[in-house]
Amino acid sequence: MEKTNPPSSQGPLSLQALQQMIVGGRPEAEGLEQLLADLESERRLEHGWLLLKQARLDHAVWGGLQARLKALVDQSRGRRMGRWQVDPERRTLRLSFEVRAPACSQHPAGLLAELGRALLSAGLPVAMGLEKSPRPAVHLGHPLPLMVEGCEEWADLDLLEPAGLPLAELPERINAHAIQGLRVLQCLQIPNYASRVAELCRRAHWLWPCPAERLDAARERMAAFIGSERYEIEKSAKVDGQKGTTRVDIRPLLEDCLWEGATLTFQTRIHKGEAANPCKLLAAILGPEPPVQGLVRTRVELGEDPRLDQAEKFEPKLHNMFEDAVLLESGGTISLVDDEDDDEPLVIMGH
Numbered sequence: 198m199e200k201t202n203p204p205s206s207q208g209p210l211s212l213q214a215l216q217q218m219i220v221g222g223r224p225e226a227e228g229l230e231q232l233l234a235d236l237e238s239e240r241r242l243e244h245g246w247l248l249l250k251q252a253r254l255d256h257a258v259w260g261g262l263q264a265r266l267k268a269l270v271d272q273s274r275g276r277r278m279g280r281w282q283v284d285p286e287r288r289t290l291r292l293s294f295e296v297r298a299p300a301c302s303q304h305p306a307g308l309l310a311e312l313g314r315a316l317l318s319a320g321l322p323v324a325m326g327l328e329k330s331p332r333p334a335v336h337l338g339h340p341l342p343l344m345v346e347g348c349e350e351w352a353d354l355d356l357l358e359p360a361g362l363p364l365a366e367l368p369e370r371i372n373a374h375a376i377q378g379l380r381v382l383q384c385l386q387i388p389n390y391a392s393r394v395a396e397l398c399r400r401a402h403w404l405w406p407c408p409a410e411r412l413d414a415a416r417e418r419m420a421a422f423i424g425s426e427r428y429e430i431e432k433s434a435k436v437d438g439q440k441g442t443t444r445v446d447i448r449p450l451l452e453d454c455l456w457e458g459a460t461l462t463f464q465t466r467i468h469k470g471e472a473a474n475p476c477k478l479l480a481a482i483l484g485p486e487p488p489v490q491g492l493v494r495t496r497v498e499l500g501e502d503p504r505l506d507q508a509e510k511f512e513p514k515l516h517n518m519f520e521d522a523v524l525l526e527s528g529g530t531i532s533l534v535d536d537e538d539d540d541e542p543l544v545i546m547g548h
Contacts, residue, residue, distance in 0.1 A: 208320040211235035215245050219252050224262045237269060240357055243325035244317070246270045247332065270331065278327060282389075287324070288356040289389045290364075293382045296347040300378030305340040311376050312337075312352060318374035321367070324355040339398040339467050339497055342474055349382070349496040351394045360384075392502045398467045400498040403475050405461045406491050412459050415483050419461065422482045423454050430481045447478055467497075 214232055218225055236245045246266050249259065256263070281287070296308065303311060313333030316323050325331035338351030360367060368381040375381070407415050422428050428448040434441060450473045454463040465472050479489045 209239045209241050211239045211241050212244055212248065215248055219248070219254070223258050229262070233265065233269065236266075237273070242266065242269050242273045243331040247325070274327060274329070274331070281327065286358040287389055288359055289387050289391065290354040290356060290360070291385045291387050291394060292352045292354055294350050294352065295380050295382060296341055296350055297378040297380075298346065300376055301341070301344055301346045304343060305337060308341070308379070309335060309337050311379060315371050315375040315379070316354065319370045321360055321371070322357040324357045336393050336395060338394045339401065339472065341494060342476055342492075345476070345492050345494060347494045350494075351398070351497060351499070353394045388505065388508070390504055390508075392504050394499065397499040397502055398497050399500040401465050401467060401472060401475075402495045402498070403463050403465065404493050404495055405479065405489065407459050407461060409459065411483075411487070415461070416456065418483050419454060419456070422448070422451070428482070447473070447481060450478055
């Protein structure tokens with residue numbers, strides 16, 4: 198399942214040098230100061246820290262370098278906290294990708310980690326998050342249920358700078374470093390102020406190839422479900438503070454249920470990032486035994502992003518914030534000029 202990749206020759210020279218040092222088995226005193234300086238100047242301190250962490254190195258040998266790098270990472274995080282959103286080099290990409298077996302056996306957190314690892318191994322200038330233990334700034338859309346394949350999933354990716362090659366060429370490069378079953382289909386650049394893709398997921402489309410031996414019973418049970426106005430099931434819940442059961446209506450949760458031969462297609466709504474588990478819904482309708490297997494999410498519909506229609510609200514604000522950040526870090530002094538006229542605009546002068 199796990200795919201081991203050679204060091205990328207497409208990334209910054211500082212990371213390549215650190216990778217070579219790791220392969221060599223011990224940190225080299227000669228050139229170490231220059232390496233740390235290069236990591237900082239190329240904005241790859243967090244990437245270097247992650248590289249050391251994932252290598253699981255002997256602390257007795259590497260502990261000194263790890264401690265020095267961690268201190269630099271903490272300082273870098275403090276600087277980035279106030280500047281990241283207004284960085285003019287920042288780019289945001291939206292990825293569509295598919296998840297097939299065996300990659301679909303990964304929990305969402307594991308799938309996210311594998312996607313981030315592939316992006317870094319491909320040499321992309323992936324930005325790191327602002328967590329105390331930085332990880333790639335990759336954000337999944339609505340989570341895919343475990344052991345369910347997805348034909349068109351979504352993720353957002355933050356880059357430190359432009360990718361350095363056409364967007365159409367990125368999937369091939371990324372896929373060369375991805376685990377089996379994980380394949381990027383398309384990369385699109387979106388405005389940095391766009392809503393995260395998880396906030397835009399509105400509807401999921403599913404198909405289930407019904408085994409021949411249970412087709413007749415499944416058709417009969419599904420017909421009863423489709424023809425009903427309410428379809429209640431018992432569900433575990435707290436009643437008056439005590440564990441118990443309650444009855445819930447699941448009829449509104451499945452929409453457009455249709456048979457195409459032996460294949461059932463249907464849709465589920467995603468409301469405020471939440472949606473019922475389709476495997477559990479089918480089990481409630483068709484019976485828990487045998488378990489539903491082979492379910493596929495064919496696509497996830499995205500809603501309109503209201504932020505894209507409000508560019509004038511976000512772009513000038515970000516531009517002004519960046520100018521303020523540059524001014525405040527320029528080392529000059531700022532004085533307020535008061536001309537004692539409340540109707541005139543306030544003048545800020547830098548020296």
